[in-house]
Amino acid sequence: MELQSLIYIFVGISFTIYIGIAIWARAGSTKEFYIAGGGVHPIANGMATAADWMSAASFISLAGIIAFKGSDGGAYLMGWTGGYVLLAMLLAPYLRKFGKFTVPDFVGDRYYSDVARTVAVIAVIFISFTYVAGQMRGVGIVFSRFLEVDVNTGVMLGMGIVFIYSVLGGMKGITYTQVAQYVVMIFAFTVPAIFLSIQVTDTFLPQLGLFSQTSFAFDSGVRVIPEGTYLMHALDQAVNDLGFNNYTEPGSIFNMFMLTVVLMAGTAGLPHVIVRFFTVPTVKDARISAGWALLFIAIMYTTIASVAAFSRVNLISNVQNVDYKAFVAGEMIRADGTVNNGAWFKTWEQGGLLAWNDRNGDGKIQYANGAAFDGAKGKPVYDGEKRGINGQRLTINAKGTPTEAELKANNGVANEIYVDRDIMVLANPEIANLPAWVIALMAAGGLAAALSTAAGLLLVISASISHDLFGQVLMKDKKTGKSTLSEKAELNLARGAAVVAILVAGYLGINPPGFVAQVVAFAFGLAAASFFPVIILGIFDKRMNKEGAITGMVVGLTFTFAYIVYFVFMGGAKEDYLFGIAPTGIGTLGMVLHFVVAYFVSRATPPPPAEIQALVESIRVPSGAGAAIDH
Amino acid sequence: MDAEKAQAYWKENIRTILSLLVVWFIVSLGAGVLFIEQLNAIEISGVKLGFWFAQQGAVYAFVILIFVYVYKMGKIDEKYGVNE
Numbered sequence: 001m002e003l004q005s006l007i008y009i010f011v012g013i014s015f016t017i018y019i020g021i022a023i024w025a026r027a028g029s030t031k032e033f034y035i036a037g038g039g040v041h042p043i044a045n046g047m048a049t050a051a052d053w054m055s056a057a058s059f060i061s062l063a064g065i066i067a068f069k070g071s072d073g074g075a076y077l078m079g080w081t082g083g084y085v086l087l088a089m090l091l092a093p094y095l096r097k098f099g100k101f102t103v104p105d106f107v108g109d110r111y112y113s114d115v116a117r118t119v120a121v122i123a124v125i126f127i128s129f130t131y132v133a134g135q136m137r138g139v140g141i142v143f144s145r146f147l148e149v150d151v152n153t154g155v156m157l158g159m160g161i162v163f164i165y166s167v168l169g170g171m172k173g174i175t176y177t178q179v180a181q182y183v184v185m186i187f188a189f190t191v192p193a194i195f196l197s198i199q200v201t202d203t204f205l206p207q208l209g210l211f212s213q214t215s216f217a218f219d220s221g222v223r224v225i226p227e228g229t230y231l232m233h234a235l236d237q238a239v240n241d242l243g244f245n246n247y248t249e250p251g252s253i254f255n256m257f258m259l260t261v262v263l264m265a266g267t268a269g270l271p272h273v274i275v276r277f278f279t280v281p282t283v284k285d286a287r288i289s290a291g292w293a294l295l296f297i298a299i300m301y302t303t304i305a306s307v308a309a310f311s312r313v314n315l316i317s318n319v320q321n322v323d324y325k326a327f328v329a330g331e332m333i334r335a336d337g338t339v340n341n342g343a344w345f346k347t348w349e350q351g352g353l354l355a356w357n358d359r360n361g362d363g364k365i366q367y368a369n370g371a372a373f374d375g376a377k378g379k380p381v382y383d384g385e386k387r388g389i390n391g392q393r394l395t396i397n398a399k400g401t402p403t404e405a406e407l408k409a410n411n412g413v414a415n416e417i418y419v420d421r422d423i424m425v426l427a428n429p430e431i432a433n434l435p436a437w438v439i440a441l442m443a444a445g446g447l448a449a450a451l452s453t454a455a456g457l458l459l460v461i462s463a464s465i466s467h468d469l470f471g472q473v474l475m476k477d478k479k480t481g482k483s484t485l486s487e488k489a490e491l492n493l494a495r496g497a498a499v500v501a502i503l504v505a506g507y508l509g510i511n512p513p514g515f516v517a518q519v520v521a522f523a524f525g526l527a528a529a530s531f532f533p534v535i536i537l538g539i540f541d542k543r544m545n546k547e548g549a550i551t552g553m554v555v556g557l558t559f560t561f562a563y564i565v566y567f568v569f570m571g572g573a574k575e576d577y578l579f580g581i582a583p584t585g586i587g588t589l590g591m592v593l594h595f596v597v598a599y600f601v602s603r604a605t606p607p608p609p610a611e612i613q614a615l616v617e618s619i620r621v622p623s624g625a626g627a628a629i630d631h
Numbered sequence: 632m633d634a635e636k637a638q639a640y641w642k643e644n645i646r647t648i649l650s651l652l653v654v655w656f657i658v659s660l661g662a663g664v665l666f667i668e669q670l671n672a673i674e675i676s677g678v679k680l681g682f683w684f685a686q687q688g689a690v691y692a693f694v695i696l697i698f699v700y701v702y703k704m705g706k707i708d709e710k711y712g713v714n715e
Binding site: 066071073074075077078081082084085088089090093207210211212213229230231232233248249250253256257260261264282283284287288290291294295298301302305617620621622623624625 | 640641655660676677683684686687697698701705708
């Protein structure tokens with residue numbers, strides 16, 4: 001069957017399943033809407049958490065980032081999984097015992113302060129929206145590439161689907177659709193990985209493929225690396241020849257440390273992840289559920305390192321020195337007689353994420369270190385739809401004939417292409433000429449990854465508006481301390497807030513801020529500098545009071561926010577980095593500041609009231625968690 | 632549960648968490664970051680050990696750590712009669 005029809009079928013079937021589940025699992029009460037009634041099985045919750053967690057960034061971008069960064073990319077792999085160990089041991093069980101609906105619930109109650117609650121609400125909304133913007137870009141990329149619809153239509157379609165199951169089903173609907181989305185996603189990621197592993201190394205398991213030998217003579221353009229060389233040796237040799245850093249060689253240890261810590265603490269402090277552990281019946285379930293979640297995540301994350309290495313090898317071996325015209329027309333024949341079909345090159349070039357500039361005029365593509373285009377990060381600026389003599393898209397910032405120095409640095413190969421990292425995973429099956437159904441599966445998987453995370457985030461936003469902001473702050477009865485909203489009114493408010501959140505997210509998807517990639521660093525930095533310390537202190541330090549918590553949060557958030565804004569958006573110079581810390585890792589320092597400031601302020605001010613100390617005692621003991629408290 | 636018992640339970644909980652977090656630190660920030668260069672001197676089938684910890688090994692260790700934690704806490708809960 002033709003690729004396009006297969007894609008429609010795969011995506012169509014998966015969407016039908018999601019909507020079917022949403023109708024089956026409608027939410028009837030606020031408890032069902034916020035925490036799925038609190039009765040989710042730990043394995044189901046583990047799967048849902050995994051789907052919630054593994055976003056478009058994990059699915060689409062991560063292997064691509066590592067393929068180009070090499071060793072340093074390990075910070076993401078360790079950070080985004082190591083956080084679950086912290087979550088399982090330091091947060092999830094106690095928060096489950098506490099047994100309310102949201103993260104600001106905990107902050108507000110534990111620190112007996114609506115100021116603390118409001119700061120938490122603002123942080124939740126900001127963190128979740130920056131994160132959602134990234135998902136929407138993912139949805140846009142997948143739709144525009146695979147469904148051949150315009151990005152705007154794609155985003156609206158995606159929003160429509162999320163609307164149906166999150167507004168109708170709330171957490172209950174989301175939980176069970178996420179279970180289905182996990183299954184789709186994991187097949188979509190591992191099946192092509194297995195194909196690639198067999199193709200590149202003759203090994204079935206991609207995890208082991210990393211330890212294997214190449215199954216073909218690998219021509220890097222500088223030399224032919226014989227078949228049977230260890231994969232990592234072949235890769236190091238090839239990138240080294242082409243002027244890149246060695247793939248397995250670490251860069252700055254200090255910055256990798258800071259980044260890994262911020263990603264770990266940020267992961268454990270992200271509200272949409274934490275809230276998933278409110279949905280299981282007992283404390284014991286919360287612990288084991290974190291284990292299942294990480295196991296399900298690990299299936300994909302341990303594959304990523306291998307996929308990254310395979311795709312770098314594949315990219316070099318398939319584009320180096322191929323004749324552009326014959327390549328994109330699918331007429332390029334490899335030494336072993338198979339076709340090296342470059343149709344993907346043309347498609348992504350059309351999509352604006354790839355470009356070729358024939359600098360030496362030989363009609364062939366060359367790939368090496370260095371930029372082929374002038375200006376901003378070597379990105380191409382297309383000259384409308386103008387075409388060159390080989391049919392390639394022309395740009396207005398193409399670099400001229402390679403200089404002597406350039407050629408010398410890269411063993412005679414001057415770079416002629418720009419490859420956006422985000423396309424690596426999605427283009428992989430096509431680069432490797434895998435069967436059409438694998439490519440269709442990939443499309444469904446990418447959408448599952450983006451939609452599941454978007455839905456989880458939107459729910460957290462809506463809950464923090466309806467439950468925390470309106471229910472617990474604005475509409476609170478001063479005398480009784482209870483919300484004046486009826487259950488039904490709050491449920492309607494939650495649905496309304498979800499609609500507004502979806503519209504804002506849709507707007508961000510259609511008009512993506514140009515800095516989406518950098519913005520994700522925000523989410524982790526802020527979560528690490530705010531929620532992670534404030535929750536830990538709330539559980540492990542009985543003496544921590546509202547003064548300490550509020551100043552801690554404010555200091556952590558302000559410091560991290562200001563540092564990132566100054567160095568990422570206001571053009572602060574690298575030389576001015578505090579202790580040489582890159583903005584991506586600054587949340588670690590923000591977190592340390594938070595801990596230190598909170599400690600000293602709390603010790604200088606009165607201890608928390610007796611009932612709060614009793615509350616802390618009670619969350620430390622698992623028995624009696626029962627159901628989350630209704631109001 | 633009386634205060635003394637609760638205190639003892641909490642102490643044992645903390646001890647368990649701390650010992651597991653030491654392992655957590657060693658396999659990730661230790662092997663994969665701080666000592667990556669030293670470990671990279673060791674190579675298995677072409678893969679440098681430090682590189683492997685950072686890109687795959689730490690993740691396996693994390694999964695095992697959580698399940699060990701669940702098991703240990705289950706025992707402690709039982710001992711103090713706070714299991715459900």
